[in-house]
Amino acid sequence: MAISNGHPTNDSQDEIKVISSPLALPNGVVIPNRLVKAAMAEGIGLGGGTPREGHLNLYRRWAEGGWGIIISGNVQIDPRQLASPHDLTLPSHPSTLQAYTQLASSVHSASSSPLLLMQISHPGLQSSSTINLSRWPWESAIAPCEDRPTVSEGPVGWLWSHVMWPTKSCRIVNINGWMEIVNKFVDAAVLAERSGWDGVQLHSAHGYLLAEYLSPLTNPDPKPLPDVPGSIPLRLHLLYLILKGIHDNTEKRFIKAVKVNCSDFVQGGLDEEQANDIIKTLVSWSLLDIIEISGGTYSSPAFASPESLRTSSRQSLFAHFTTSLLPSLPPPPTGPAIILTGGLHDRQVIASSLNERACDLVGIGRPACLFPQLPNEIILNSKLGDGEARVGGYPIPGSDLMKIILGGSDPKEGIKLVGAGISTLWHEWQMCRIGRGTEPDINMHWLSGALIEEVWFEVLKGGPMGWWRYWRG
Template sequence: MTAANTLNQPLTLANGIRIPNRIAKPAMSETMGTIDNRVTPELATLYETWSRGGAGLLITGNVMVDRRHLGEPKNVVLEDDRDMERLKRWAAAGSRHGNQHWMQLNHPGKQSPKMLNSDPVSPSAVPFRKEMQSMFGTPRALTVPEIENIVERFARSAALAEEAGFDGVQIHGAHGYLVSQFLSPHHNQRQDDWGGSPENRRRFVVAIYEAIRAATSDRFCVGIKLNSADFQRGGFTEEESLEVIETLAKLGIDLIEISGGNYENPAMAKGTKASTRAREAYFLAFAEKVRERVDVPLMVTGGFRTSEGMAEAVDSGATDLVGTARALAIEPDFPQRILAGESFTSAVRPIKTGIKLVDRLALMEVAWYTRQLARMGKGKPPRQHDRGVLSLVEVIAVMSSRGAWTRLRAS
């Protein structure tokens, strides 16, 4: 089969929902909300562009479930129905051309910058490593009532997403955010029912999943983005990830997206081994291990560069969907071109500022591509050769304005 034939096959989930092809847009944090975290018209414009571009599944950037805890400035927060009409326009625009459109739900936990949050929380009061402590404060340990409240917030946000017309939600359980923190023995050193054993550390994500299921209809999809590992000494391992996947598969989860790493070890931003680069997908080997344990729809994100590499991953049986983010930030119509028979090679390239800490933490990668999303949200084409340092200056300015807004709101 050609790449177009392979990737043009629909995928039917267990609940009967049909994803029209095997190319997916994973979550990218758009930071395109208002300064006070509300939905903007630009989000509808951006997602209509991607829907027109041909991907079978679009997953939004991380929508926060608590406005007191943000991952970045201008995150959208979904706590109530105040923006329901704008949410409906966003949901409709993102599925206008027959694809699925899901909302990613998130809580950053300790990964909330000092500029945005003076009271970060986590399962346990474990600080970031020394060189990151200027950016992120030491969190305090969540109380049990606070944990239960966060579970309820995820469910409430999911119900609102369904009311707005989104086809599903994805729980962000990767990249060191709060769900990932609960799963990791490095970040979760609790001795109560929410920590300690792997079973107890899984309790939080299971509670969130079950609460979302109870708050939404049978045809509403629920997925998760999960680390294969967090690549941190004493942290979340591949074996524990497999156990989480087995648990969620038994509970009936619709789709599992595999990624890896966190802010301290950003494996989600770059591949390392030559053998991994040759296969393109960073986490395909882990997906093959998952296939040996469970039969659940899988999505692998990270590293795909060519239409042939994408098709090979699906043909191998290791994954059902290929997720590619950065390529869609600069060539939003590439899925349509592949499905029409074009042989595609991504124009994605490393983005550097020359500032070692910024470059090593992959912050510039995020900022540069976010800049391209903002252009598309204004109805403009993305630029493949934008200067990286301009994005860094822009991000600093936005974070400073967010800090000023927070101080004003508190006064």
């Protein structure tokens, strides 16, 4: 929330000028300012499928808010392999194109003209059959290995893992299986372009399938894939084929972006030195316009744990990585723009990060669920001093109680995913409120959100009147 303890100054105006400055990408597209609404699962609708009315309402609010880029939540390339029961999917039906075209139009009709990127994803072994109900419980997720996420040590963690993932993942062993994944990602990008979206972001972080392919922990023995130059490391074969396929099948001005981990934060996984080499190699291909830096997996969800961000002088868990990396990369438009997301919720800190080139673009996620017009009303609002031009630090009523109930309170054997999930769901419910035309509620108790937003409106469709509207379409 904005904190009123300052007045506009000359420094404030300089900071606003930096943040509102446009940025040209390698493909020639110009981003109107440096603020990016980062990807978040919107929590609207159950069982996959195409955008609903709630998505249109939510994205209109963001589009009117002054963002330079809006990145969608997960759009899964395989409707049977979901990361959450609310994920959007790309079913093979004529209405699919129309639904995504309508969502793009709702964003592009805004006067601020933000760019719109579709985050295309595959959750890999982290896809839960019991939570998502997109396949039978005994049907496995698919991945480069046979495994299941380990959410914590101890009996509670063992129980959680086996309830959410009753079977270990099924390893993709043949080349045709991987080429099918490549084709699905490329097809998703082509559909996004035909629907009027400005680009796609490949989700290759957070322990998802593309990240699993990069990690020595989940892909210890990668095999070569066809039609990849011999100079490219084996772990990068899958990303290369997808990016090359998108490049060859879309226009130059269609933005190609990727989200990658700077670290998996788990022993044996991708570390910062390996991530550094991967990013430099990705840049050398000249196939990318934007790279977003993130980190963590379901086992160690740094990307979804705001409390871990307080340790950084720049308020971002990943700034130390980008500060050392970016001097070795060509700045845009010669090279791809770098997005840094996580904890950058203060005008002064955002401007400082841009001036020092800890990043080229700043991603803001969860505060955008409470303040959809955050850029115009807070960060870029010249009437607010620096002390007022910041958000974040708000508590979630009832979250501590839920951590105890769900086994996430113990610092040693507690389930880290529980704490992250409690925050994620609460913010999803705020987006659901916006989607049905109700303002967000920063004072909403977690249990109230679970009962009203999740059970009543999402599962029960709002009762008889909601059923009637749903049946009428």
